[in-house]
Amino acid sequence: MLLRLVVAARAFRFKTVFMKIATWNINGIKARHDNLIAWLKDAQPDIACLQEIKSVDENFPRQEIEALGYNLETHGQKSFNGVALLSKLPFDEVNRGLPAVNGEPDETDDQARFIEGTFSTDGGSLSVVSLYLPNGNPVETEKFPYKLNWMERLEAWARRKLALEEAFILAGDYNVIPMPEDCHDPKAWEGDALYRPESRTAFRRLCNLGLTEAVRNVTDAAETYTFWDYQAGAWQKNNGIRIDHLLMSPEAARLLNSAEVDKHTRDWEKPSDHVPVWVDITA
DNA sequence: ATGCCTGCGGTTCGCAGA
Numbered sequence: 001m002l003l004r005l006v007v008a009a010r011a012f013r014f015k016t017v018f019m020k021i022a023t024w025n026i027n028g029i030k031a032r033h034d035n036l037i038a039w040l041k042d043a044q045p046d047i048a049c050l051q052e053i054k055s056v057d058e059n060f061p062r063q064e065i066e067a068l069g070y071n072l073e074t075h076g077q078k079s080f081n082g083v084a085l086l087s088k089l090p091f092d093e094v095n096r097g098l099p100a101v102n103g104e105p106d107e108t109d110d111q112a113r114f115i116e117g118t119f120s121t122d123g124g125s126l127s128v129v130s131l132y133l134p135n136g137n138p139v140e141t142e143k144f145p146y147k148l149n150w151m152e153r154l155e156a157w158a159r160r161k162l163a164l165e166e167a168f169i170l171a172g173d174y175n176v177i178p179m180p181e182d183c184h185d186p187k188a189w190e191g192d193a194l195y196r197p198e199s200r201t202a203f204r205r206l207c208n209l210g211l212t213e214a215v216r217n218v219t220d221a222a223e224t225y226t227f228w229d230y231q232a233g234a235w236q237k238n239n240g241i242r243i244d245h246l247l248m249s250p251e252a253a254r255l256l257n258s259a260e261v262d263k264h265t266r267d268w269e270k271p272s273d274h275v276p277v278w279v280d281i282t283a
Numbered sequence: 284a285t286g287c288c289t290g291c292g293g294t295t296c297g298c299a300g301a
Contacts, residue, residue, distance in 0.1 A: 027290070028291075030290085031290060052290095078292085079290090079291055079292065080291085135299085135300065135301060137299095137301070175300095229288075229300095229301065230287085231287040232286085234287095243301080273288090273301080
């Protein structure tokens with residue numbers, strides 16, 4: 001009897017559930033719907049964070065995604081931006097929009113770039129954010145300060161969240177090249193908003209709160225890129241950049257098993273210029 | 284130095300992206 005209890009307790013304690021959490025800037029849900037469905041069937045993420053859906057919520061094509069077993073929450077706008085969360089787990093809570101630095105809703109920001117879902121797992125609560133950080137170009141316009149302000153607000157959000165000591169993952173298109181080795185041709189990016197010292201410093205500050213950037217936590221492989229421009233044969237020349245990242249709280253990072261880039265989707269017909277990046281965690 | 288290419292809205296071109 002005692003033995004059976006011990007066996008049952010061990011089985012419970014060591015029950016391992018793997019979860020795959022992915023992020024992908026799809027560059028338009030209407031243009032990328034079929035590619036998205038193909039990738040979902042193939043990669044089978046438990047949670048997928050999408051960016052640049054370029055659609056209002058009412059027009060987002062839900063049917064085939066839901067038929068694959070996903071719960072779906074969107075935060076869209078007309079023509080530009082827009083983020084979404086797909087999850088096989090039911091959502092406990094959904095929060096739309098990145099708050100101001102003080103934690104209050106930011107009424108001055110009407111761009112749809114942030115959606116958070118919270119979930120219950122065997123290991124406790126898990127929060128996953130799909131974010132689309134502003135590009136910031138051209139740097140001499142108001143777009144660059146908007147980017148830096150957005151990063152300040154993101155850092156403030158992460159500080160508040162870290163105080164709760166729970167597992168969370170900030171996944172998305174950060175529009176930041178963290179290091180020279182994260183692009184094919186660093187010289188070509190000098191002065192660009194994606195590579196400006198202010199952008200890289202803000203990204204580093206975010207990481208240095210105690211977040212783990214998943215891909216660089218598991219590999220230092222050269223030429224690990226997540227975006228290749230449509231123009232000038234960038235894909236064929238492997239002229240890429242690494243700007244899509246998953247940042248994990250300590251409680252999430254301790255569960256990290258692997259992190260990968262689904263580079264092959266860039267070779268598909270009508271590809272997005274970004275490819276999916278994902279982590280596997282023990283949840 | 285500039286455009287390269289693509290998606291979107293809304294009409295055949297302008298804007299945005301990175």
